[in-house]
Amino acid sequence: MPYYDQIDEFEPSFSGSGLRLGMVMSRFNPAICEGLLAACVGELRKLGVADANMTLATVAGALEIPLTLQVMAQSKRFDALVALGAVIRGETYHFEIVSNDACRGLMEVQLDTGVPVANGILTCEDDDQAIARMQQKGADCARTAIEMANLLRAMEKRSV
Numbered sequence: 001m002p003y004y005d006q007i008d009e010f011e012p013s014f015s016g017s018g019l020r021l022g023m024v025m026s027r028f029n030p031a032i033c034e035g036l037l038a039a040c041v042g043e044l045r046k047l048g049v050a051d052a053n054m055t056l057a058t059v060a061g062a063l064e065i066p067l068t069l070q071v072m073a074q075s076k077r078f079d080a081l082v083a084l085g086a087v088i089r090g091e092t093y094h095f096e097i098v099s100n101d102a103c104r105g106l107m108e109v110q111l112d113t114g115v116p117v118a119n120g121i122l123t124c125e126d127d128d129q130a131i132a133r134m135q136q137k138g139a140d141c142a143r144t145a146i147e148m149a150n151l152l153r154a155m156e157k158r159s160v
Helices: 028-045 062-075 094-113 127-155
Strands: 023-025 054-059 080-088 117-124
Touching: 023 028, 023 062, 023 127, 028 054, 028 080, 028 117, 028 127, 054 117, 062 080, 062 094, 062 117, 080 094, 080 127, 094 117, 117 127
Parallel strands: 023 054, 023 080, 080 117
Antiparallel strands: none
C-alpha cells in the first residue's frame, strides 16, 4: 500500500452538469481562435455543460482578455472562466509583452476573485504551430475549467 493512501484527497471531477462557464475569445488570429473555441465548446458539451450555461465574450486581442474576465468573475455568475487567444511571434519584442502580460493578467484575475481561469492563450512561433495545438488546447481548457470549478466547490463543502 502506498504511503499516501491514508491521506484525505479531493478526487478530480469532470462533470459539467449545472456549472456556468464564461469564455473570452480574442478576435486576433481568427481562424486559430475559432478553432480553440470550437474545441472548448465541444468538450464542455461532452462533459455536460448546457449551452444555456455558457457565455462568450469576444475582444480585439489577448491584452483585452484579462479585463473582460475580471468583469465576468466579479459578476459572480460563473463557476469558471476560459481565456482563448493566439499570440504568434513576429519580428519585434511585442510578442513577449503581449504573451507575458496576458498571462499575468489571467493569474491576477483568478487570484483576486477566486474564480478559476483556464489559460487557452496559445503562444506560438508561427501559424502552423498554433493550428497544430488549437484543438487539444481548447479541449484541455474545458476540462481544466470544469475540474477547477468542481474542486473549489468540494473544498468549500469541506470548509478547507
